[in-house]
Amino acid sequence: MKRHTRTHRLAGMSVRRGDTDYEDIRTAAVWNGLTPARFPDVIVRPASADDVVEAVRLARAQGLRVAMRSGGHSWCGSPLRDGGMLIDLSGLRTCAVDPVSATATVRPGITGRELTPELGRHGFAFPTGHCGSVAVGGYLLSGGLGWNSGIRGPACADVTDIEAVTADGEPITCNEREHRDLFWAARGAGPGFFAAVTAFRLRLYPRPEAITSTTWTFPLSDVVEVTHWAMGASSELPPSVELSFSLATADPGSAPGPKVVTVTGTAFARCKQEAYDSLGPLRTCPLAERSLSRRLDEPATFETLYDVAATLWGPEHRYAADTLWSDADFPTLLGRLADVFDAAPSSRSLILAPVSPAGRPPGDMAFSALGNSYVALYAVWQDHRQDAVNIDWLRQAMHAIEPLGTGHYIAEADLTAASSRARRSFAPDDWQRLQSLKTTYDPEGVFWSYLSPEDASP
Template sequence: MVKIDEETIQKFKESMRGELIRPGDAGYDDARKIWNGMIDKHPALIARCTGAVDIINAVNFARSSKLLVAVRGGGHNVAGNAVCDGGLVIDLSRMKSIRIDPASRTARAEPGVTWGELDRETQAFGLALPGGMVSTTGIAGLTLGGGYGWLTRKYGMTIDNLLSADVVTADGQFLVASKTENSDLFWGIRGGGGNFGIVTSFEFRLHPVGPTILGGILLHPLAKAKEVLQFYREYMTTAPVELTVAADLATAPKAPHLPEHIQGTPVLVLAICYVGSIEEGKRIIQPLRTFGSPEVDLVGPVPYTALQKMLDAAYPPGWQYYWKSEYVKDLSDDVIDILVDYAANRPSQRSDILFEYLLGAVNQIGDDETPFSHRNAPFVVALGSMWYDRLEDEENIKWAKDLWNALQPFTTGGVYVNFLMTEGTDRVMAAYGKEKYERLVALKNKYDPTNFFSLNQNIKPRK
């Protein structure tokens, strides 16, 4: 660990409008914890920033002190890069300013904002931003990696709706990134993650959505999952882009609104969002509601904000999370058999297998427009191993890895960067493809040649 004299630390503390937290301070243990309970790191300093100047001062302090730096937004960060041992955490979670311009249908938001907080503001004007399927997700990390959500098939990914960003680079410069200013940096942050700087403010394009939409869930017992998924596969290829249906092999919660006989049992969940006329939506989803006679049908008119919180309870903070993910070429019978078999043999009943049909507005964007790749992949599959007891780490991690290995013959070879754990350079390259990865390396050489921002899905500069 780097030794820093007390006078230097005090000068840094005095330069901050926000709080500087150190080991032994009240609140240190809470401040170092993140959503994934597997992550247990002890930073030397945590700088809770309140604005761009705090961030600039933190970057300059860390650079001059040769400290390892982690950057924390407002959400999950399953891989654990939001915190570090012995270094400085630049914590943006208190930066929650949101400004909506209903006339221009734009939003300006700071990096500590979560999706639920943004939805609350945008929905007051009947507007929404594509991205996020769990309201506790942070907008910063999701945006920088791409951003799938309920509205993606209709309105594109979050990065496709990013208009500009304010960025603090590794040398402490404050830059505006847009199509007309620092356009190379703007290209890089739309999928390249936190490799090139810290975004202090995002400007987004919004779309008319809600406040009431058609949404909810259908539940089938696991025994019927194969035939329902075969139907789902064919149905989604002709479904309008206004409709998103995420399929989840999970466990039915013990909840009073569910029939007692299905609570706590393995199920297939079809989670539905239709953006458009509710009556038209009811007509379109009728085949889904009738095929296989779902045990539970909780689909109806709901507030869009309620839909965005629908899956929250399935992903509580503090549990152990280990993810693997792939794009699959097709939801073939072989793939379905593998998914259903592994769902039936989960060591933890809290683990799930979530997959989503993606095609629509996503693959209408030119592939070269952003670093984000694999826009033509029809399905993304997220293997979410989740458990509580650390003594059960090995078997739960093994389950996810074994399932991932079983799927390899059916995958595209690509991966969604926001679903990566710490999996090495080859997997980061797989998120972008060789050509785009080399372009990102060139950007890294320009904006962060020393790899100051290394705790991320890292694109290493080339010396």
């Protein structure tokens, strides 16, 4: 019989290390198939926001440091720490929409794929993560670069209020009027945030009536010319078109094809004609005769976008990821990465470069775009015996472009790397402000800081 250890006034479930189902629950706390060898003393799954209050108070009373988990999509497994308490919020996944104010109050465990249709029933949308299984909690705390971010900015810019539990175990509301400093930190601090967020109030926007994509695929050897063309075309695209590059292997299954560079433009529009017009600059290409494939003006839905992402991010795979902001242009960045990508040991690995996010977003928040260009590198494989070679490839690829770097994105940075990844994910003044606020709101270090070895302050 499975044994669950019941914590004193918790209605939710908890297990301690040594319980019969502890390892299954620990492993399930990380979506990545590559589960870190880090072991919390106790894992709590609250059934309500009140349970979160009780869990934080219990951890404080027992001297347990606290880590938080919403959906487990942290590539480096930040929620798993050695010792302490993991509070798993994945069971808190409700959504309440207020059509009059065009807002929604959501719990941290709800995923993009669950949230989108619920908002759509009321005629609204929100820039959720590109992968539908990403929960909003960690995504919003880290900034949130999701669908339609070109026109909306980072998702955290549309967070108007949060409900949180402080290190003292007290429930509070944070917004531009109450606890402004903590609200500032909650919009971008990521896995080093020093409170437990139990709800977010989101500002919504009208649901796009037409989503349309245009995609061009070329041999990897054409990457510099292709990115030059696409960046020229991007100056004529409206902000409602999300433009991105990818370096990938064509059909990376049992018989992988050639390495390719792909340009994708996705329009989010009020009608089909507007979407068609928006994609006009991508409809013709001077390199067309070199293309391996083209798909012009294909209709899509949020569901189909999530489905495509699911083919790239299968839960059965093992992942390592890292990110870089840069002021170098995309032809320079992706040109430098092309050779190292060609040597990737796994045909499933890929490099993504969204064009839209640029410049510091409006509003007072910890998140900021730290460069004019952004790339995210993903090592993706299945065989555990290939862990070392794939992680080594990721580090080599990052080494090739780090001299061009201006910072990292905390949501997907490799916080296990032996460098100041967390510190370099923020502007210097913002980093100092975060450290000062942690001292104010969590002086005893109840909440774990960043996993990054050089940034894991007590």
